[in-house]
Amino acid sequence: MGKYYQPEIECASAEELRKIQSEKLVKQVKRVYENVAYYRRLMEEKGVRPEDIRSVEDLHKLPFLTKADLRDAYPYGLLGTDLKNCVRIQSTSGTTGRRVVAFYTQADVELWEDCCARAIMAAGGTQEDVCQVAYGYGLFTGGPGLNGGSHKVGCLTLPMSSGNTERQIQFIQDLQATILCCTPSYAAYIGETMNEMGIGPGENTLKAGIFGAEPWTEEMRRNIEASLGIKAYDIYGLTETTGPGVAFECQEQTGMHINEDHFLPEIIDPETGEALPEGSKGELVFTNLDKEGFPLIRYRTRDICILSRKQCSCGRTLIKMSKPMGRSDDMMIIRGVNVFPSQIETVLIREGYSVNYLIEVDRKNNVDTLDVSVELTPDQFTDTVKELTEKEKALANAMKTMLGINPRVHLVAPKSIARSEGKAVRVIDKRKLHD
Amino acid sequence: MSVKQIAVFIENKKGRLAEVTRYIADHNVNLRALSIADNQDFGILRIICEDPVAANGILREGGYITTVTDVLAAAISDKPGSLAQILEVLSEAGVMIEYTYAFLSAKGGAYMIFRVDDNQSAAAALAGAGIKTVDQEELF
Numbered sequence: 207m208g209k210y211y212q213p214e215i216e217c218a219s220a221e222e223l224r225k226i227q228s229e230k231l232v233k234q235v236k237r238v239y240e241n242v243a244y245y246r247r248l249m250e251e252k253g254v255r256p257e258d259i260r261s262v263e264d265l266h267k268l269p270f271l272t273k274a275d276l277r278d279a280y281p282y283g284l285l286g287t288d289l290k291n292c293v294r295i296q297s298t299s300g301t302t303g304r305r306v307v308a309f310y311t312q313a314d315v316e317l318w319e320d321c322c323a324r325a326i327m328a329a330g331g332t333q334e335d336v337c338q339v340a341y342g343y344g345l346f347t348g349g350p351g352l353n354g355g356s357h358k359v360g361c362l363t364l365p366m367s368s369g370n371t372e373r374q375i376q377f378i379q380d381l382q383a384t385i386l387c388c389t390p391s392y393a394a395y396i397g398e399t400m401n402e403m404g405i406g407p408g409e410n411t412l413k414a415g416i417f418g419a420e421p422w423t424e425e426m427r428r429n430i431e432a433s434l435g436i437k438a439y440d441i442y443g444l445t446e447t448t449g450p451g452v453a454f455e456c457q458e459q460t461g462m463h464i465n466e467d468h469f470l471p472e473i474i475d476p477e478t479g480e481a482l483p484e485g486s487k488g489e490l491v492f493t494n495l496d497k498e499g500f501p502l503i504r505y506r507t508r509d510i511c512i513l514s515r516k517q518c519s520c521g522r523t524l525i526k527m528s529k530p531m532g533r534s535d536d537m538m539i540i541r542g543v544n545v546f547p548s549q550i551e552t553v554l555i556r557e558g559y560s561v562n563y564l565i566e567v568d569r570k571n572n573v574d575t576l577d578v579s580v581e582l583t584p585d586q587f588t589d590t591v592k593e594l595t596e597k598e599k600a601l602a603n604a605m606k607t608m609l610g611i612n613p614r615v616h617l618v619a620p621k622s623i624a625r626s627e628g629k630a631v632r633v634i635d636k637r638k639l640h641d
Numbered sequence: 642m643s644v645k646q647i648a649v650f651i652e653n654k655k656g657r658l659a660e661v662t663r664y665i666a667d668h669n670v671n672l673r674a675l676s677i678a679d680n681q682d683f684g685i686l687r688i689i690c691e692d693p694v695a696a697n698g699i700l701r702e703g704g705y706i707t708t709v710t711d712v713l714a715a716a717i718s719d720k721p722g723s724l725a726q727i728l729e730v731l732s733e734a735g736v737m738i739e740y741t742y743a744f745l746s747a748k749g750g751a752y753m754i755f756r757v758d759d760n761q762s763a764a765a766a767l768a769g770a771g772i773k774t775v776d777q778e779e780l781f
């Protein structure tokens with residue numbers, strides 16, 4: 207077995223890829239128009255007919271789908287085929303509003319598992335490997351996706367699901383796992399626990415990890431790689447479009463190759479919806495080129511990233527996406543600069559602060575103001591005002607470097623920032639009150 | 642020869658100081674000295690009390706952020722110029738003063754609390770000038 211799962215696609219020329227994409231798109235739009243009344247109505251409202259779509263060049267003519275559409279159409283409104291043709295559902299946790307329920311035909315499951323197999327092989331996986339899947343199994347896509355991919359590669363698959371860390375470590379050691387698949391935070395936890403148990407980075411058989419389903423930083427990558435003695439690969443996906451495996455990292459670790467024969471990516475301006483050229487930073491949009499059960503056309507992921515076709519040393523020609531830099535629905539424009547809460551969070555983590563923070567944006571004398579309140583932790587407290595004031599200033603400077611604009615930082619008492627159910631309220635934009 | 646001071650973080654919001662002092666009183670902590678320093682965001686309440694270990698535990702249980710610092714308590718006499726003398730001695734010894742506040746002991750003596758960068762050399766310099774610094778037990 208070579209190092210690619212489907213080299214004819216993964217290393218295809220740009221023209222070949224374009225041809226595959228265009229053919230699939232024309233067919234998919236026609237099928238969706240016929241089978242999905244919800245999307246047909248959107249197309250009609252926009253005055254676009256299936257025959258207007260003749261290649262990927264025409265993609266921009268099609269209407270977008272958003273999270274709100276998924277909510278409105280719940281549960282069957284976006285079903286792309288007869289329910290009797292579907293064999294599986296997967297679902298999101300539903301922490302932010304209504305849960306997403308996605309339907310899969312057997313062909314959908316196959317293509318999803320193919321994508322995960324590509325990811326595993328890009329991380330060096332072969333049929334010689336023992337692949338420990340410590341993502342949750344069940345409605346969550348993480349476990350089933352990597353489990354299927356691991357089967358396709360021919361690895362010995364350990365379907366651990368998440369949790370029971372002691373047992374995870376026992377299996378890594380006893381069954382000599384070589385690839386670990388889980389969330390990056392769980393990988394970090396497993397690594398720490400192993401180190402605490404006296405199992406150093408060189409004292410296990412693991413060589414690679416495939417980590418995704420939540421945002422993680424380069425710093426986390428280094429920590430995981432050091433504690434487990436592995437190379438840590440990123441994987442991207444979302445339940446709406448299929449699950450993990452929409453994009454995956456190769457050994458170059460400079461972005462994730464998108465499986466663009468199945469998921470056609472675009473970058474748009476989140477404000478205007480206008481498609482942006484390659485290399486622009488904007489909102490990532492996906493079109494399912496061949497999914498049958500839950501075929502989404504121009505689905506706005508709300509993830510902000512950059513696409514690049516720069517040649518990759520791994521030999522794959524699939525376009526690469528950067529790690530998402532934030533969420534478009536969280537984006538604030540402050541003094542003309544795009545600011546994401548995730549950037550502020552990154553600084554707080556790096557500087558050792560709690561991630562309980564509140565961003566307040568306001569406008570005073572026609573100038574936007576940015577105030578960040580951060581809950582103080584006991585080990586940061588000192589008895590002099592001078593030192594604490596210096597900490598506020600240092601944090602403000604670190605944020606200025608990251609954001610390009612100067613915030614005011616306020617240290618506040620622990621638990622003083624209100625938490626709503628589940629997710630903390632992070633941003634209050636008071637400018638709307640004045641408009 | 643030093644005294645344990647508890648510093649408590651309080652937000653600069655209406656009622657926060659009253660809240661923490663009420664909490665301290667409700668838990669029968671007998672305050673001997675209290676001073677506040679602040680900027681526009683927060684204040685630091687500094688207290689001296691008889692059993693600082695217990696008081697610190699009580700405050701932390703109440704969810705307050707605290708830190709315990711060794712500070713110097715120097716006896717000052719009624720004579721004019723006694724504070725000036727202490728400051729001169731510390732300055733000559735090259736001791737940096739972060740902050741200072743006054744304090745009356747239960748036994749009636751008057752003291753100045755000094756938070757300095759180097760307790761040992763400060764205490765030695767003061768002793769050399771015949772100025773007495775006291776420890777926790779002597780205050781109560």
Ligand SMILES: [Zn+2]
Nearest residue numbers: 456518520522
């Ligand atoms: Zn590559």
